Amino acid sequence: MGFKKMLVAVDGYEPSMGAFKKAIELAKDYQSQVVVLQVEEEVPLLPTEKMMEAVEKPITEEPLELAKAYADLMGVSVKIVKKVGPVAGAILATAKEENVDLILLGDSGRKGFQKLYFGSVAQAVTENADRPVLVIKKGWVDVSDLVELAARIVEKPEAIEIPVYDPRAVRENFIFSGTLFFVLTCLYFFAAIITSKPFKDIAALEIVGLPFGIWSGLILVVSGIILTRIYLTRQGGVS
Incomplete structure (x- = not known):
């Protein structure tokens, strides 16, 4: 039967965008739809978290915009969803709401203290999901084309509004x-x-x-x- 509908969570960083790209590849093979979810956490990052997150820069600050543009180029149907709340909980809830056949997540590859400090969204979702979960390891998918597309989106000129003579x-x-x-x-x-x-x-x-x-x-x-x-x-x- 294949996967008719898939869910992928994105945050703009390489691991999640790699998972998104893999979802697009699978969607092309199975002629399926991809639900792209971005979750904004209710609790702001602590100073320590900000310092640790700053080590890696995101591919884009607007992951949903990039996802939509890339999906259009690939000819894949996507549904954009944005939520606020705990990340793992929002992913699990959206998977049920959308009745997806597969959840794709990016794994940051944190180890030791960082993994203990931050926890693992991929681990939480995998342990609590009632459907298959595919975790894409950081660096396993080449996201260079997404990086280039993100740069073009940022550099695109804004439309100039020409006043109409009335x-x-x-x-x-x-x-x-x-x-x-x-x-x-x-x-x-x-x-x-x-x-x-x-x-x-x-x-x-x-x-x-x-x-x-x-x-x-x-x-x-x-x-x-x-x-x-x-x-x-x-x-x-x-x-």
């Missing part, structure tokens, strides 16, 4: 800007007229302790600031 939007923006300019112009000439020689008596009138001419200047400045902010908000420059 006559109605241009007209509305012109009317809006023109209205603000007209209001500011009226305020400016009002302040200029009030402070001119023919209206010096009106400008000298005190209102709340200040001459009316001073108040007209202050109103002009404040209005200019408010109108400018309204314009920038309309244009998306100020939130």
